[in-house]
Amino acid sequence: MPDWTADRSLPPLADASRTALRGLIPQTVPQGTALFHPGEAAMGFVVVLSGRIEVFLTGPTGRDILLYAVEPGQSCVQSTLSLLGSEDYSGEAITRTECRLVLIPREMFLRLMDGDAAFRAFVFRAFAARMQSMMHLLERVAFTRVEARLAQCLLERADAGRVEATHAELAVMIGSAREVISRRLDALARRGLVRLERGAVLLCDETTLRSLAESDAAM
Numbered sequence: 001m002p003d004w005t006a007d008r009s010l011p012p013l014a015d016a017s018r019t020a021l022r023g024l025i026p027q028t029v030p031q032g033t034a035l036f037h038p039g040e041a042a043m044g045f046v047v048v049l050s051g052r053i054e055v056f057l058t059g060p061t062g063r064d065i066l067l068y069a070v071e072p073g074q075s076c077v078q079s080t081l082s083l084l085g086s087e088d089y090s091g092e093a094i095t096r097t098e099c100r101l102v103l104i105p106r107e108m109f110l111r112l113m114d115g116d117a118a119f120r121a122f123v124f125r126a127f128a129a130r131m132q133s134m135m136h137l138l139e140r141v142a143f144t145r146v147e148a149r150l151a152q153c154l155l156e157r158a159d160a161g162r163v164e165a166t167h168a169e170l171a172v173m174i175g176s177a178r179e180v181i182s183r184r185l186d187a188l189a190r191r192g193l194v195r196l197e198r199g200a201v202l203l204c205d206e207t208t209l210r211s212l213a214e215s216d217a218a219m
Helices: 017-024 077-085 106-115 117-143 146-157 167-174 177-191 206-214
Strands: 027-029 034-035 044-051 053-058 062-071 092-095 099-103 162-164 192-195 200-203
Touching: 017 106, 044 077, 044 106, 062 117, 062 167, 077 106, 077 117, 099 106, 106 117, 146 162, 146 177, 146 200, 146 206, 167 177, 177 192
Parallel strands: none
Antiparallel strands: 027 099, 034 092, 044 099, 053 062, 053 092, 162 200, 192 200
16 A cells, blocks of 8 residues: 655654554545534544545524635644644535545644654644635635625636536635625626526636736725
8 A cells, every 4th residue: 555644745754753644544535525513523633635625614694604625735724723722613524526535533643743843843834824814715705895706716616617616605615695696697697707507607708807806906
């Protein structure tokens, strides 16, 4: 079996740490699997070797917002807070794609944090990057118009000019309501910027969409 600890997304670890981690077997998790729910305690630290995990927060009204995604080399801030601060999860994690990952048990994670400076630096560096991205999310939700956030989301998610997502999924991605997104998409379609299909959005004028996405940045 290949040595997963040699993955390029991981830091150069101490020999003792690498030996201990080699005993953990990577798991393949299907798309759409819930990895944790609000109110649960973290069982360990997840290392993503391939794929994408998305972490959502659900408000009192039932509306969801996508907090962040975890890909190889990145960390889940909710798991780190739970492991280091004994805080239960407040969000929910779902595998966006099939994922290959390793779960480092809590006890081993804490030993590595105490005894391996490279592992500790890896965790805190990823944690800092994640907190910075969440600050950007807060800034966008608080100060950027829905149209600009939607245009940016469409551009980032497009594959060959096509975004495979429902209106409800787009609403979650940018922290809005499905009804609001439906109205904004209809308006963009009337302007000829997009074309709407069932479960998908086709980008017809990426130049104008990019200008719309950047409009608030200039304000």
